[in-house]
Amino acid sequence: MPIELKLILFATAVFVIGEVVARPIFARIRRAYGxxxxxxxxxxxxxxxxxxxxxxxxxxxxxxxxxxxxxxxGAFKLGTRLQKDSGDEITNDYFLIGNLTSLLIVLADIIVLRLILGQRPF
Incomplete structure (x- = not known):
């Protein structure tokens, strides 16, 4: 199997597994802060x-x-948040925790993929 194809398959698998793990995490955040x-x-x-x-x-x-x-x-998230509607019930805690969790999940995915590929994770 060519190296590029193997990398794409590993990268896809890690992302999908990360999303499966993320789903219940975000459900819990929504219940607590949403x-x-x-x-x-x-x-x-x-x-x-x-x-x-x-x-x-x-x-x-x-x-x-x-x-x-x-x-x-960060710029996109801030830009969309500045357009806050007066009827918006989303708290800043919910917004911040959700965004930081998204970043954490992506960074964890990158670290896992690098470990799988035998690269330095940091």
């Missing part, structure tokens, strides 16, 4: 997909060696 509002049934899926996409962009950026993706991520 707004206690009645939501439409599809609303949780949209949030889950946005989070998955954010982590995927971070993961690919870090895999490619573009650490600047972390600054871009």
């Amino acid at each position: 707004p206690q509002l009645a939501r439409p049934p599809g609303d949780g899926r949209v949030a889950h997909r946005k989070g998955l996409l954010e982590r995927l962009v971070l993961y690919i950026g870090l895999l490619l060696g573009y650490a600047v993706i972390l600054a871009a991520f």
Whole structure:
């Protein structure tokens, strides 16, 4: 098997496993810090997909060696948060804990992948 294909398979497997682990973590964060509002049934899926996409962009950026993706991520998150709606019930704790958890999961994925590939994790 070519090395590039093996790397892609390992990287994909690590990301998917990280997402499986992340799902119950984010459910717990939502229960503890999230707004206690009645939501439409599809609303949780949209949030889950946005989070998955954010982590995927971070993961690919870090895999490619573009650490600047972390600054871009912060800028995007801050920019979307500044547009705060007066009826928004999302607390700053919920927002911060969710974002830091996303970053932690991506960084853990990168470390695990490097260990699998026999590279230095740091």
